[in-house]
Amino acid sequence: MKRILFYLIIAGALALPLVARAATLDEANAAFASGKYAQSSSAYESVLAASGYSAPVLYDLGNSYFREGKYPQAILAYKRALWLAPNDEDILANLKLAQQQAGAAVDHAPGLATVTGALSVNGWAWLGGAAWTLLCVCVLLRALWPARSGWLVTGAVLCGFVLVDAVAAIALSSGPMRDAVVLDKNPQALISPYAGASPQAGFSPVPGATVKMEKAYNGFLLVADGAGHAGWMASNQIEPVVK
Numbered sequence: 001m002k003r004i005l006f007y008l009i010i011a012g013a014l015a016l017p018l019v020a021r022a023a024t025l026d027e028a029n030a031a032f033a034s035g036k037y038a039q040s041s042s043a044y045e046s047v048l049a050a051s052g053y054s055a056p057v058l059y060d061l062g063n064s065y066f067r068e069g070k071y072p073q074a075i076l077a078y079k080r081a082l083w084l085a086p087n088d089e090d091i092l093a094n095l096k097l098a099q100q101q102a103g104a105a106v107d108h109a110p111g112l113a114t115v116t117g118a119l120s121v122n123g124w125a126w127l128g129g130a131a132w133t134l135l136c137v138c139v140l141l142r143a144l145w146p147a148r149s150g151w152l153v154t155g156a157v158l159c160g161f162v163l164v165d166a167v168a169a170i171a172l173s174s175g176p177m178r179d180a181v182v183l184d185k186n187p188q189a190l191i192s193p194y195a196g197a198s199p200q201a202g203f204s205p206v207p208g209a210t211v212k213m214e215k216a217y218n219g220f221l222l223v224a225d226g227a228g229h230a231g232w233m234a235s236n237q238i239e240p241v242v243k
Helices: 002-033 037-051 055-068 071-084 089-102 121-144 146-173
Strands: 179-182 210-217 220-224 230-234 238-240
Touching: 002 037, 002 055, 037 055, 055 071, 055 089, 071 089, 071 179, 210 230, 210 238
Parallel strands: none
Antiparallel strands: 179 210, 179 238, 210 220, 220 230
């Protein structure tokens, strides 16, 4: 009897975080449904802080920020959701709308993005790992079972192709890892990483713009836009998409 009670206590303790998460998510959804968008945004942020990133919650957070009129924050949330759920049509559509509302450049994914976005980076990593494992198995079985070497060689070649494709997809998908969204209301790009430096001519990022992070120094980040402009921005003016 004592053992059963002990197991029930352990099970209850393990279930508490799930109950708390569900309650918080329910509160966020209820606040959003009632039009209390500032409250729902805060609640969705709490869910993410407690449970980690998930595409559905990030998508909901983006929708909540969008309704608040906080388009840069909405863009950041949508981009993070898209990192976890590539090629999701709803996320892509809302991201485009938020970028238009913010007056920021709209993302145009390269043609290969449709292929690489078939899986998340984690998905490609798992697929590559499985292909590598099967490739090793085929090589081992060929040594132990020469009579079936034809089939095993074919299998090894197929696994090799899948492995190469997975590695290539991971490499092509790593670009967004340097992406950051400008959140500051009055962003400014400077010619050098010092507070008193002059503004960078020809580079005026707008709130909600996506930039590439090149390097960091002295509390500043060297960033570049899609048009080839570059400048130093204070690190508190932008937020990386992938942290």
